[in-house]
Amino acid sequence: MLEYIGKYYDQIFTMLVDHCKLVFVSILISFVLAFALSIVARRFKAMSGVLLALFIGVYCIPSLALFAFLIPFFGLGQPTAILALVLYNQVLLIRSILAAFKSVPSSVSEAAKGMGIGFLNGLRKVELPLALPAILGGLRVATISTSGIVTVAALINAGGLGVLLFDGIRTNNFDKIWLGVILVCSFTLLLNWGLSVLEKRSLRIARGER
């Protein structure tokens, strides 16, 4: 395995960078979209059921099939992969963001509302800081799941560490497979650790234990 790494380290490095890029970009877009949809769903309660049903439906589609649906419109490559990952993440993220806001004690959000500081100030200064730990918890789960699913995207020429896995399977090269697994797992665990540090810190802030 070391021999292989020595020989192809620049290619492996590119795959790792692609993997990171895919994960970061799709998580970023997923989160922004899910957050916006959740805020809308909070203001218009009827929306939340519709959104969740829709994205649970999406979540049920196997990833290969979803790629197959999207390729005619977006072609092979990273955009299709990112779009698919964003769609998958919505149900996880919207659910956890809505649950996070629900976990803010109603007395607290009502006190903010009753003061007359407005919807946005209430959200930014009161509800968001208190919901943040649970939101980050959901983000962590979505990130871990994305980092796993993203390997499948190698099938549609999106690059990333999945390439190593598929090459390994095709050529029956277990070194490649192991290397792929080790890199994907280490990367995922690193993200998991980073996000859980943020989560704990946000929890301390929410409790007033700074």
Place this chain on the structure above:
Amino acid sequence: MANEFMIQFENVSKQYKNSQNPAVKNLSVGILPGEFITILGGSGSGKTTVLKMINRIIEPSGGTIFFKGQDIMTLEPDKLRREIGYVIQQSGLFPHMTVEDNIALLPDCLKQDRKKTRERVRELLRLVRLEPGQYKDRYPRQLSGGQQQRVSIARALVADPDVMLMDEPFGAIDALIRIELQEELKDIHKQFGKTILFVTHDVHEAMRLGTRVMVMKEGVLQQFDTPANVLLNKENQYVADIVGNRGEIQRLLMLNARDLAKPYAPGDQGPQIEIDAEMEQAFDLFMSDKNVDKIILVENAKPVLTLSRDDILIKR
């Protein structure tokens, strides 16, 4: 005509969705500036709903509410809320903010001068008897229940609102501290002349604090009158029930001395007590000295009211 009232309900009803009976039925009352209204009733009688309709946390399903003569539905909700302080039982303090930041949130959101706001916070903390230096940097979890409610009151006062809505603010506070807080709230009311609507299910509290008491049952206003009239001329069976199986004297003792007093007339003579003394104190004076016929209630050392032995029917 409506303009003399601070708050006026005109045939206001509230029917919640998925609920059989209306939470509030055809409520019509007018509240004058400076009144201290206590709203008394059992659990589920619609007290909280009445309160929350005033600051538009809940929208009425019928009727009109006027704030200083204006239909509240024509006002911008946040502007209206800034003129109404709101205090709830669970304090609703923001756990991630210090005491100072909790109180300063509204002025900070309105981008008011920070230095002035900090000074205002200190002034308010002193008003609710918390030493600013000691408490302003604490988080809510580092305060006792009573202290949290003090901060909550200070926070509600920050924009100097004309009206305070208080929903069982002392409901979870133990008896001794509760009496202390009640006294302080009375002082604040006297000092600033705010119009206060105060929800409670504690008869004693309602009588002690209220200048008038609204008695509610199942969304219907049963009686709206002074504590003395609610206690002593019970209009209907429900009021009698909620006031309890108490004897005449026990009910009398729930009142303040002023509740049964008459305006002071020159020539009235007798021992003096403070204007907001409790009936108990007057009672003791009458009981301990048979020759006392009248007690003079003084405010700032000036006689204002006279309470006669006959007014509280104590036989010699």
